[in-house]
Amino acid sequence: VANVGGRVETFADARARAVSVLPPHQVPTREGDVAAQFYHPEGRIRRSVLLVPGVHSMGIMEPRLTALARDLAGRGVAVMAMALPDLMGYQITAQSADVIEDAVAWLASQPALAPDGRAGVIGISFAGGLSIVAAGRPAVRDKVAFVVSFGGHGDLGRVLRYLATGEAVEAPGVETHPPHDYGVAVILYAAADRVVPADQVAGLREGIRTFLLASQLTLV
Numbered sequence: 001v002a003n004v005g006g007r008v009e010t011f012a013d014a015r016a017r018a019v020s021v022l023p024p025h026q027v028p029t030r031e032g033d034v035a036a037q038f039y040h041p042e043g044r045i046r047r048s049v050l051l052v053p054g055v056h057s058m059g060i061m062e063p064r065l066t067a068l069a070r071d072l073a074g075r076g077v078a079v080m081a082m083a084l085p086d087l088m089g090y091q092i093t094a095q096s097a098d099v100i101e102d103a104v105a106w107l108a109s110q111p112a113l114a115p116d117g118r119a120g121v122i123g124i125s126f127a128g129g130l131s132i133v134a135a136g137r138p139a140v141r142d143k144v145a146f147v148v149s150f151g152g153h154g155d156l157g158r159v160l161r162y163l164a165t166g167e168a169v170e171a172p173g174v175e176t177h178p179p180h181d182y183g184v185a186v187i188l189y190a191a192a193d194r195v196v197p198a199d200q201v202a203g204l205r206e207g208i209r210t211f212l213l214a215s216q217l218t219l220v
Contacts, residue, residue: 016074018042024060027082029102031095035060036082036103039073047120047145048078048113050103054125054151055090055186056216057209059083063220065124077120078113084127090189090212092126100127100134108143118145128152163187182215 003009020040026033037060049072053065060066060081069079082103084096100121107119121144123131128149135144153159162168163183168176189208192201 017076019070019073027103027106029099031085031099034082034085034099034103036080039069039079039081041073041076041078043076045078045113046076046115048080048107048110049120049122050100050107051079051081052100052121052123052127052131053081053083053087054127055087055092056083057088057090057213058216059088080107084130087126090186090209092186092190096127097130097134100131101137101140104134104140104143108140118143120145120148122148122150123152124150125152129154129156160187182212185212185215
C-alpha cells in the first residue's frame, strides 16, 4: 500500500518500523564470496528473507531493489539483498542456483536472523525461477519458509520463444504485448557466439553491454 495515499497509507505508515541499512558483507558460497547487504527492522526479528535481483549490473545497489528491501524491512522482516554475480554480468547459468542454495543455507544457520532455522526467499525476474529451483533442493528445502517469484518465468523455453519471436500462448482476456528490448538483448548477449563469426563476438557483446547499461540508467 505504499504511496496509495489516504487512510490506507496512513495506517501502513503507522505500523512501519524504522530500518537500519548495514554495511555490505560477504556470504560464502561454492562459487566464492558474494556481496550482500542487510536491512534490519527495529525490534525483534521473527523472519529473514533472501532478496535476489534479476539481470542487472548494479546488483544490490539497484534503486528499485533497495526501495523494495526497505519496504519489506519496514514491515518487520529482516532482508538480506544479494545479487548473483552471473546475472550482474548478463549471464544466465545453472551456477546461479547453487549460489542461492548456499546463501539460503547460510542465512538459515544464523540464530539471530532465523530463530526457527528457516528463511524466506524472494527472487525477481530471472532470479525467480532460479530461486524456486534452489529452494526445492534436498540440502535446503527444509530450511526454506517460503519462496516468492516476483515476475519470474514459469517455462523458460516459452519465455525464450516469446522474446525471440513475440509469439505468446493465447489466454482469454490477456493481451499480448511485444517483448521488451532488454530481455531480447540479454538473450542475444548469451547467444552472441552463435549469431556472428568468432572475431565479432567480443565487439557485439560490448555493444550489448553498452545498450543494457543505458537501458538501466533510463530508469534512474
